[in-house]
Amino acid sequence: MLGAAGTLLLAAMVAAQVATGLHPRPILLTSVVVLLLAASAVAFAAAAHTLPRAVAAFAAAVAAGYAAEWVGVRTGFPFGDYHYTELLQPQLGDVPVVVALAWGGMGLAAHAVAAAAVPGSRAARIVVGAVALTAWDLFLDPQMIRLGLWVWHEPGPYRGVPLENFAGWLAVSLVMMALVDRIVARPQARGTGLVTLYTVMAVMETVGFAAVFEPPDPLVAAAGGTGMGLFALLAWRRRWRK
Template sequence: MMGAQVASGLDDRPERYTGPIVVLLAVCAVAFAADAWGPARATTAFGAAVLTGYAAELAGVLTGFPFGEYRYTGVLWPQVAGVPVVVALAWGGMGLAAYAVAAAVVPAGGWARVCAGAGALTAWDLFLDPQMVRLGLWTWAEDGFYRGIPLTNFAGWLLVSALVMLVVGRVCGAAGPGRGLLALYTVMAAMETLAFAAVFDPPDPLVAVAGGITMGAFAAPAWRRSWQR
């Protein structure tokens, strides 16, 4: 996955690597989750997160709720009812990673874990949306305060991310975080920070700082708690 990310940064058409990167992300997430939680739980949790993310994206495309009015271009394919398949896979892959972060930060579970996981997953979108918009993968009906992305998008992400945490938690129960998933979340944060700070043309220090600090604020305590176990 990291190799594909590096290759995309060196290519004149980085959007071509979006699908492969997401597929590799999903494969890594399921593999690490299977190691931590067992294959049956891992695949079931991933499938539940993918379906939850797809349902939210479909509602968003058709109604504008919960993210705001947007539409996907034809760059990402295949699409089902206007929603690219890789978008649903991304919800699943990073959903598992964010749940692992939350499980490390809030080992007791409950609503505190749901909130932590929702925050960890939404933090990723501080990178994701600016990158995908600049690549022309989707467009917003109206400009927003954060690199053209409206505040409603992040409110919607918090809501859908909480739902993802609930369905993954229902499958995994009291399962531990799994350091492989923590590594996946951390690698994604580091690669996105580096890309926005120095690789993308033009670079975007604001997104690099905002995303890096926010994802780091979840990754750092997750690793600290993990090593204390």
């Protein structure tokens, strides 16, 4: 039942994501995508680990992501100097709520990818999950900058994103993966829903930057598609070999 709910929510997220690529001002739809992403991730995690564990892991990931953003917009650490515009609402302490929810949803998905790719080692799961989550930001930051949702005070070399940002993402993601792994990691975990969610995001973002967004951006499509695609492939390869 929970797995079916996750699948329906994922399908709705795909539809909303397609609409964001076609809509001239897709800010509201962006928030809808994040809400569906988060709900789908929790449903899939609940099917694999039980609902209490899924909710606890999601809450831990959201809290870690929000705390990093709250500190980041005030100090510039650990991502670099940036601020959110007023477009994403509601905001709590100058941080849009949907940003924290996005950390939570993709945090669960990245952890599941790592658990599928390197199931035998907790340390490896944490590291692989952190890098898999950071790979998502190869898409996320360029897309959100395009939409005017946040602004870097000192633009960097990757479509305006400073390299410090990715180091910060990796550091926050390591903490997040450790928290999630402590709560949900079990050898008996079932299902491929979260790995599917991660894979769908990789495919959608790649196609979006390659052919849907105006103007297209082959560099971001290649960088993000390669980064996320590698981790998705590793996760599915382990599944296929069973």
